[in-house]
Amino acid sequence: MSNEIQREILLSFFKVHILHHAAEEPVYGQSIMQELRRHGYEVSPGTIYPVLKRMEARGWLAASDSKRASSKDRLEYTLTADGKKVLEELRGKVVELYEEVCLHK
Secondary structure, three states: OOHHHHHHHHHHHHHHHHHHHHHHOOEOHHHHHHHHHHOOOOOOHHHHHHHHHHHHHOOOEEEEOOOOOOOOOOOEEEEOHHHHHHHHHHHHHHHHHHHHHHHOO
């Protein structure tokens, strides 16, 4: 898969994935990379960490460093109230897109 496809399309999929998993439990960069790899995506830290930071800057995720003993310890992200609203809206859009693209060939 080309870098262009990943930049233009898949980053949005990754964000939906992150929101979904953050709704279940706190997430961190390595956990998200493992989850995406489980689905067949090869994702580098250079991709995921900026995405997490952007989602935090938009107010969709909140970073918690309360468990961090040093700056090298993992930073956990939890879903915010705004992130929950975004996720709920996206769930409907994902279903609509799936039905149109996959069921009506």
